Amino acid sequence: MELDQIRIEISDTDQQLLGLLSKRRALALAVAEAKLAQNKPIRDQKREQELLVSLIEKGKPLGLDAGYVTKLYHVIIEDSVLQQQAKVQGQLNGENGPVCRVAFLGRQGSYSYWATQKYFTRRAEKLIEIGCDSFNEIVQAVETGHADYAVLPIENTSSGSINEVFDLLQHTRLSIVGELTHPIKHCLMGLPGTNLANIRQICAHPQVIAQCSNYLQSLSQVKIEYCEASSDAFERVRQAKDLSVVAIGGEEGGALYGLEVLGRDLANQKDNVSRFIVVARKAIAVAKAIPAKTTFIMYTGQQPGALVDALLVLKQHGISMGKLESRPIPGNPWEEMFYVDVLANLEDYAMTRALDELNRITRFVKVLGCYPSEDVSPTQVQS
Structure with a gap:
């Protein structure tokens, strides 16, 4: 075959692949509907593992090695999970509308711009982009109703926490309603x-x-x-x-x-990833079928062992902590507020009990939001 003819056939094959991927995504969304009706969790890693093993075996006689099939389906599975979660959350909270106004740092081409595109393309038909020059301006855009949501970078695997964003969360009335991670390649x-x-x-x-x-x-x-x-x-x-x-x-x-x-690859760490949060004026409920995170801040006071006592409350109620961050309290020298991420739904009985107890033993507790976790860990299969 001539090179031009081969390229035409490749283009035709790619077009067929796109059609099949679109069909598969539609079927995945139908699965979400069925799971919701049966009160089943969105993710079933045992089923994913069985699927991967079957696909690897079917790929062998076709000349497709296990690594290629696994890598390809990790991307497909992650997309299916996130699409399903977005659909379920949209139905539960009325989030998915035709138009969405989102504030972010910078303009087209910034890292926050790409994170905004990545998150909201699953949730809105049309995205109105509101570029801002500072984190404070971003928060104000949502607080005043100029924007529906804001996307804020909160930490990075290389440079750590973004303190200015943590400090803004102490005082804003906004709630965290989502999160995402985005690879950063400088x-x-x-x-x-x-x-x-x-x-x-x-x-x-x-x-x-x-x-x-x-x-x-x-x-x-x-x-x-x-x-x-x-x-x-x-x-x-x-x-x-x-x-x-x-x-x-x-x-x-x-x-x-x-x-x-x-x-290329200028970052100090090879795997350089930023975590972003999505905030809105109104808190959301997270469906029981979806893994959830809850973020809150607390002030334990200065007495010895106060922080340990607070963290023991989480342990006693079987709640896993994902992050603990301390920030100074303005006007209170040498005193700190603690930011805590836990892997729990705010409506879970254990989480409710833990917050009640924390309110009794600390000076101050404020929930910043409960939101779906977008940590979709790759399903592993034995070699």
């Missing part, structure tokens, strides 16, 4: 024709600079320009029209501004 981006040897200025968000500190330390005679978001960094490079000015950010984002990749 690239050095410049105008076409840029030579690495001639770089004199790098534009990037402070969090990006923290995550790429090892790489930046290897450079000499280079000025660091702090930006409000990665999209702002890209725009500065485009506007400068100077081949000595570059930016650090995502490859897809930089391409929107006409920039080219000069270097």
Whole structure:
């Protein structure tokens, strides 16, 4: 066969694959309806494991190795789980409308922009993007009704917690209604024709600079320009029209501004992932069929053993803690508020009892939100 003919057949095959993937997603959503009617959990990892084993065996005579099949279906299964959860939550809380207004940091091309796209494409037919210049502006957009939701980065595997966001959560009336993780792949981006040897200025968000500190330390005679978001960094490079000015950010984002990749994998850690939270004016209920997280803050006071006593309450009620973060209380020197993520539904009996007890033994407890967990761990099969 001629090369052109082979490529035509590949395109035809790809079109068929897309049709089949669309059909499979529709069937997965139908499964969610059936599970909800039968009061069954959305995820059934035993069934997933059986499915993977069967598919691996069926793929062998077709020349498809186990690693290829497993990797492919991990993506498909994750998509099915998240699509099903979004559908169930939409029905329960009336979330999935035709239009959704979402505030996020930066403009098109920022990491928060891509996280917003990733989360809300499962929940709204049309997305109205509201780019903001600061975390405070994002929160205000939702509090004043200008936006329905906000997407906020809260922690990163390389640079740790984003303290400004944690501090905003102390005072806002908003509730956490969702979460997602998003891989962060930092690239050095410049105008076409840029030579690495001639770089004199790098534009990037402070969090990006923290995550790429090892790489930046290897450079000499280079000025660091702090930006409000990665999209702002890209725009500065485009506007400068100077081949000595570059930016650090995502490859897809930089391409929107006409920039080219000069270097990849700049983060201190190879697996660089950011966790984002979604906040809204109204709290939501999480369906029993979906794994849930609850986030709350508490002030235990300064007496010895107060924090230990509070954490023992969670242990005694069989509640797993996913995160514990401390932040200073403004106006109270050397005193701290603790942020706690637990793997529990706010409506669970054990969680209700634990919060009642915490209210008795601590100075202050405030629930920031109960929301579906989007941690979809890959189903493992024996080799």
